[in-house]
Amino acid sequence: MVRAAQRNPSANSVSDRIAGKSLTLAALLVAALILWVVVDVLWQGAGRLSWEFVTTAPSDVGRAGGIAPMLVATMLILAVCLAAATPMAIATAIWLAEFAAAGRALRLSLDVLAGMPSIVFGLFGYVFFVHMLGLGFSILAGGLTLACMVLPVVTRACEESLRALPDGYRLGCAALGVSRAATLWRLQLPAAMPGLAVGIVLGIGRALAETAALLYTSGYVDRMPTSFSDSGRALSIHIFDMSMNVPGGDRGAYGTALVLLVMLIGINAVVFAISTWWSETRLEQA
Amino acid sequence: MTSWLASISPPSRRDRWLQWCLRATAWVVGGILLFLLLFLLREAWPVLRDVGLMPLFDDPSWHPTEGRYNLLPMLAGTLYAAVGALLIAAPLGWACAAYAVYFAPRRLAAWLQKLIALAAGIPSVVYGLWGLVVLVPLIAAYQPPGASLIAAVLVLAVMILPTIILLTESALRSVPRELLHGAAALGLGQWGSLRRVVVPAARSGLLAAMVLAAARALGETMAVLMVAGNVVQFPATVWDPIRTLSANIALEMAYAMDHHRAALFASGLVLALLVIALMLMAACLHSPCPARESRRGRWA
Amino acid sequence: MNHYEQLVPLHAQSRPVVMDADSGRRDYIVTRALSMHYGERQVLRDISLQVAAGRITALIGPSGVGKSSLLACVNRLTDMLPGAHVNGELRVGGVDASHAATDVIALRRRVGMIFQKPNPFPLSIWNNLAFPLREHGVRAKSQLTEAITTALQEVGLWGEVKDRLHAAALSLSGGQQQRLCMARALALQPEALLMDEPCSALDPIAVGVVEELIARLRGRYTMLIVTHNLAQARRLADDVALLWPRDGAGELVEQGPAAHLFDSPRAAVTAAYLRSERI
Numbered sequence A: 001m002v003r004a005a006q007r008n009p010s011a012n013s014v015s016d017r018i019a020g021k022s023l024t025l026a027a028l029l030v031a032a033l034i035l036w037v038v039v040d041v042l043w044q045g046a047g048r049l050s051w052e053f054v055t056t057a058p059s060d061v062g063r064a065g066g067i068a069p070m071l072v073a074t075m076l077i078l079a080v081c082l083a084a085a086t087p088m089a090i091a092t093a094i095w096l097a098e099f100a101a102a103g104r105a106l107r108l109s110l111d112v113l114a115g116m117p118s119i120v121f122g123l124f125g126y127v128f129f130v131h132m133l134g135l136g137f138s139i140l141a142g143g144l145t146l147a148c149m150v151l152p153v154v155t156r157a158c159e160e161s162l163r164a165l166p167d168g169y170r171l172g173c174a175a176l177g178v179s180r181a182a183t184l185w186r187l188q189l190p191a192a193m194p195g196l197a198v199g200i201v202l203g204i205g206r207a208l209a210e211t212a213a214l215l216y217t218s219g220y221v222d223r224m225p226t227s228f229s230d231s232g233r234a235l236s237i238h239i240f241d242m243s244m245n246v247p248g249g250d251r252g253a254y255g256t257a258l259v260l261l262v263m264l265i266g267i268n269a270v271v272f273a274i275s276t277w278w279s280e281t282r283l284e285q286a
Numbered sequence B: 001m002t003s004w005l006a007s008i009s010p011p012s013r014r015d016r017w018l019q020w021c022l023r024a025t026a027w028v029v030g031g032i033l034l035f036l037l038l039f040l041l042r043e044a045w046p047v048l049r050d051v052g053l054m055p056l057f058d059d060p061s062w063h064p065t066e067g068r069y070n071l072l073p074m075l076a077g078t079l080y081a082a083v084g085a086l087l088i089a090a091p092l093g094w095a096c097a098a099y100a101v102y103f104a105p106r107r108l109a110a111w112l113q114k115l116i117a118l119a120a121g122i123p124s125v126v127y128g129l130w131g132l133v134v135l136v137p138l139i140a141a142y143q144p145p146g147a148s149l150i151a152a153v154l155v156l157a158v159m160i161l162p163t164i165i166l167l168t169e170s171a172l173r174s175v176p177r178e179l180l181h182g183a184a185a186l187g188l189g190q191w192g193s194l195r196r197v198v199v200p201a202a203r204s205g206l207l208a209a210m211v212l213a214a215a216r217a218l219g220e221t222m223a224v225l226m227v228a229g230n231v232v233q234f235p236a237t238v239w240d241p242i243r244t245l246s247a248n249i250a251l252e253m254a255y256a257m258d259h260h261r262a263a264l265f266a267s268g269l270v271l272a273l274l275v276i277a278l279m280l281m282a283a284c285l286h287s288p289c290p291a292r293e294s295r296r297g298r299w300a
Numbered sequence C: 001m002n003h004y005e006q007l008v009p010l011h012a013q014s015r016p017v018v019m020d021a022d023s024g025r026r027d028y029i030v031t032r033a034l035s036m037h038y039g040e041r042q043v044l045r046d047i048s049l050q051v052a053a054g055r056i057t058a059l060i061g062p063s064g065v066g067k068s069s070l071l072a073c074v075n076r077l078t079d080m081l082p083g084a085h086v087n088g089e090l091r092v093g094g095v096d097a098s099h100a101a102t103d104v105i106a107l108r109r110r111v112g113m114i115f116q117k118p119n120p121f122p123l124s125i126w127n128n129l130a131f132p133l134r135e136h137g138v139r140a141k142s143q144l145t146e147a148i149t150t151a152l153q154e155v156g157l158w159g160e161v162k163d164r165l166h167a168a169a170l171s172l173s174g175g176q177q178q179r180l181c182m183a184r185a186l187a188l189q190p191e192a193l194l195m196d197e198p199c200s201a202l203d204p205i206a207v208g209v210v211e212e213l214i215a216r217l218r219g220r221y222t223m224l225i226v227t228h229n230l231a232q233a234r235r236l237a238d239d240v241a242l243l244w245p246r247d248g249a250g251e252l253v254e255q256g257p258a259a260h261l262f263d264s265p266r267a268a269v270t271a272a273y274l275r276s277e278r279i
């Protein structure tokens, strides 16, 4: 390794030292920038945070009160998104990993889709889900738009985790006359579960973080949603609206940003715990 | 006397079913991209049909309600912001990735990794908030109005840094160890092996990281919308406000009608095509899928 | 059409016709003019192999000649290998098995396979056997218990694992894992076993145990065993078949009773191969 070369004093040691110093400096700068953003959110958000903040409705266009309706709307949008995206992503991942020997076109189309700007998904969702399917500005339309957006990410992560399994599972099961359906359901999916969870968490992260794709699909309304066909304001949209359109809304925006960050981190932890548990029990009872 | 095993229907029928369902789903998922582009084109069609393609680029200005549809200033804003962000983030990101992979003490590298993973998950609207509340006033203190091209560039740069670093790290990690051992044996120092061995070996991965980050910067809406000032103009200096294509869509979609609306879809289409070009480039840079190779003969 | 009807009844007391090896030779596995490609590349050419019922046939040949590939043809595992395609005729237990419409699930249940590297599933010992049994319709707890106990006893693993049936199979030693894999195959009451260098990943003591087990199963199953080890072939095999590469593809140069083939090989390459191996 390069690391080993460190001990040989040589003619290179001067350039090594300069390079080492400047790379360290760059890394420090990057870490400082990231910490700046994170600490800024923590610092300014912490003052706003309280139990009341997450359990009450906003008042005075968000300057006072809490974010309960946005939390609920965000969760509902996320639920729609996952309900639509997860099965499709896993099915496509199985297809790619187990059945499609080449699948080049499909992979390429997924990669391109993964890079599409979210505002483009927003336009698509606005035309297709909101108008064409007649869902209107609704949690359903927003969730489905997000589902299209996270599909490629989740699919590719799931595909990787299925591919990483030993071939002995497939071939061993086949040699025992176990159907592929049973092999997948009893053995491969449980064994790949931690990897699938990574994919799903990636998707959740994307979905929770998304704003632009929701502007014209799930809408702005900050009332508590009562059904999936209600319009609902996601947390990210609330941050945007508070900071841009409400004078003096910064504090509320920071509080919301902090809640969003905590949710992102918390959901990661929970999903990993669940997936570990699931894969263990599943393999136990195969 | 029956066998234990004789009483089931052939499971192969179940497999055919499964395969059929999977294939159908895969087709649907693969069709989304095509579907999306078709819809953009369909909605953009009125303006392309009645006004034509060229006015989108050589009308005197962007006054869509008065029938003037010049997208160029916003296209320029988009490109300036993305390229500027890349110029800052790419060297910084490469250096940080190289440090994390080759120079950092193990514990520190692990911490850096966590921090960068955290940063990669921060919503763009939060970066925008930080830019709006922290960065823009700083810039305004130096050179008003503050909301400007430079603000957009800086926020985008911070935002795409984690992407660049994560992708670059994985490219660096994929350089075979034997190459490094060889370089060390030749007496190349750390810097020497990095420059002469690692970078050439990982070049396509490094470029792909940049292309993907560029795509992300080009398409970003919220962070830019919040800090760029959103004035439709060719910026004369970096302190001038700009408006990007994506911000324009987010700003005007709410009230756009008829040809104005179609022009917004046309600008979405332009954005989509730009990103497709970049993604195809990234796909070409990547060597053929290694996972597929390793499947061969593993069972024998 | 339900291929299970063509199966010999498989209950333990009614071990099938394939047993009476001395009442005249019956071939359980027969290939005729079988050839195989991976993509464009031919790996097997014109293989006409007969595997006698109830006997142990050793398949020998240099590595890379296509022995594993030939085994995969017999239980149609080739269907699972990307790019693999097979031409020619294959009959297993008197049934044509070379059709696209062949019920491969039924075929694979009749023909068990043991891999070179032990491949227990990441399940408990019990579930390693119970999972395939359940998939083949054995649901009742009592039947499962009986089948699993019998299979583990058959491979001599019962005494070693009966107190920890719910421990992870991957916690067993290599030799135990391989015997577990054999038990897993035997629990389905197959008629034949295909074994791909079943001892090559094991330590010498485990090799002894597994070889003993194979010898003990002689007469009860038709066995086709790939081996690199000529001494092992001598110890175990009733019949021997030699694959040899020509123009990059394996051909069957000689097959026959082990005694004949080892003592008076007909083909020149066989003699040379046996000689070179002895040195």
Ligand SMILES: Nc1ncnc2c1ncn2[C@@H]1O[C@H](COP(=O)(O)OP(=O)(O)O)[C@@H](O)[C@H]1O
Pocket: B295, B296, B297, B298, B300, C038, C043, C062, C063, C064, C065, C066, C067, C068, C069, C070, C081, C082, C083
């Ligand atoms: N899945 C596969 N795809 C392509 N080629 C393969 C595959 N498996 C084996 N081969 C090739 O086919 C030839 C025969 O392999 P194999 O049957 O494993 O030989 P043996 O078992 O006699 O060592 C080898 O040259 C090997 O490289």
Ligand SMILES: [Mg+2]
Pocket: B300, C067, C068, C069, C196
């Ligand atoms: Mg082999």
